[in-house]
Amino acid sequence: MSDPFAIETDEATRHLSLSDSAVARLNRLIKQEGKPDLMLRVTVSGGGCSGYQYGFDFDTKSGADDLVFERDGVRVVTDTVSMDLLAGSELDYVDDLVGAYFKVNNPNASSSCGCGTSFSV
Incomplete structure (x- = not known):
């Protein structure tokens, strides 16, 4: 791999699961x-206070290099580059005193920031 921070993954770990609360909210x-x-499109890009940051947006199409994960009729899509850093993750939806938000x-991730939207490996 050309990215020194990329994580080696195999087909068995290249999945993204969705919690009950994430499915209900979506x-x-x-x-x-x-x-x-x-x-819901989940992406990982460089930036944030810990090195990488998650992005969430709605999309109606998936591309040739996208992976689509479905549970109970809800679909989440991510690109293969983001999947290198998301492999084995769970998408959750949290509603607590701090606020309501999607959480990966x-x-x-070896560490993450207090807001939960950025992380490092």
């Missing part, structure tokens, strides 16, 4: 938008 958001073909429980 179902509500998609119904509110009235577009049943919406997918990433076993590849």
Whole structure:
């Protein structure tokens, strides 16, 4: 791999799971938008206070280099480069005193920031 921080993954670990609360929240958001073909796109890019940061956006299409994960009719899509850093992660939705937000429980992250949107490996 050309990226010295990339994580070696195999097909068995190249998955992203969704928690019950993430599925429920995505179902509500998609119904509110009235577009049943919406997918949540999860990306990883350089930046943030810990080196990498997560990005969340809705999308209606997936590309040739995308991986799509589905649970209970909800679809989450990510590109293969982001999957190198997301492999084995769980997408969760948290609603607590701090606020309501999507959170990635990433076993590849060696540390993360207080806001939970950036991490390092």
